[in-house]
Amino acid sequence: MRLSGACRLTQSKRDNSSVARSDRNSASAIVVEGLRVRRGKADVLRGLTVSVPRGQVVGLLGPSGSGKTTLLRCVVGVQKVAAGSVTVLGQPAGSAPLRRRVGYVTQASSVYDDLTVRENLRYFARVLGAPASDVDRVIDETGLGDQAAQLTGSLSGGQRNRVSLAAALLGAPELLVLDEPTVGLDPVLRSELWGLFHRLAHAGTSLFVSSHVMDEAARCDRLMLLRDGEVIADDTPEGLLQSTGAPDAEAAFLSVIRQREAKR
Numbered sequence: 001m002r003l004s005g006a007c008r009l010t011q012s013k014r015d016n017s018s019v020a021r022s023d024r025n026s027a028s029a030i031v032v033e034g035l036r037v038r039r040g041k042a043d044v045l046r047g048l049t050v051s052v053p054r055g056q057v058v059g060l061l062g063p064s065g066s067g068k069t070t071l072l073r074c075v076v077g078v079q080k081v082a083a084g085s086v087t088v089l090g091q092p093a094g095s096a097p098l099r100r101r102v103g104y105v106t107q108a109s110s111v112y113d114d115l116t117v118r119e120n121l122r123y124f125a126r127v128l129g130a131p132a133s134d135v136d137r138v139i140d141e142t143g144l145g146d147q148a149a150q151l152t153g154s155l156s157g158g159q160r161n162r163v164s165l166a167a168a169l170l171g172a173p174e175l176l177v178l179d180e181p182t183v184g185l186d187p188v189l190r191s192e193l194w195g196l197f198h199r200l201a202h203a204g205t206s207l208f209v210s211s212h213v214m215d216e217a218a219r220c221d222r223l224m225l226l227r228d229g230e231v232i233a234d235d236t237p238e239g240l241l242q243s244t245g246a247p248d249a250e251a252a253f254l255s256v257i258r259q260r261e262a263k264r
């Protein structure tokens, strides 16, 4: 796993890895089976079985506390699991062969405040063994050109989050796990970031992106709606609107909840 900030480990180059060759043909980037997680005294995930296809932007949507971060933590292998399995790029979640193949951006920025944006990214590129040219690429991709020489500690919250995202893009990981990456961004930047996610997916990267903002649903190739630790819908945005007859994702979410409650 490649954390977006300081905590990263090195691993042999992915293109030379027999592991990468062995799972190249699998259609799923992530396969979750019967996943149960307890946090504190509560069952936070209650036996999830879902998969995330490769080369798509899959949105994980749900209200605050529904278990989105917990599921993402399971995918990157930092969450204690009570039962079930999580397989990522053909390997058990969190296993050593995945360390350079998965990029993870947490909700909290995890870059160094006392380094400039460029210094942070140069540092992380060296730690990862990513080419030096990656630094300019990721600065450009995340729209941080004007802030490149600025101390990271002096940036706004949204800008700092983009530095974390830029760090996660170094080395071009095959899977990006992003926990609410567009929080605090103005609509223009939000739209630009979604554009970037789709360009990455078009080039073959798989993205699993959480959000509690329902208007981001339409921007995803596929949606998972999470509520109280259960996936209550897993479909394309168009499929979800069609099956519920709802005009937008928020109304579709409500419709799915009502249908489930009516069945109980």
Ligand SMILES: Nc1ncnc2c1ncn2[C@@H]1O[C@H](COP(=O)(O)OP(=O)(O)OP(=O)(O)O)[C@@H](O)[C@H]1O
Pocket: 039, 040, 041, 042, 044, 062, 063, 064, 065, 066, 067, 068, 069, 070, 071, 212
């Ligand atoms: N460290 C913890 N110890 C105990 N319970 C926790 C812990 N972290 C989270 N929880 C609980 O697990 C549940 C799911 O939390 P989680 O952070 O996964 O939700 P979320 O959907 O990501 O929420 P948000 O959108 O607010 O980030 C919540 O009820 C939360 O209170």
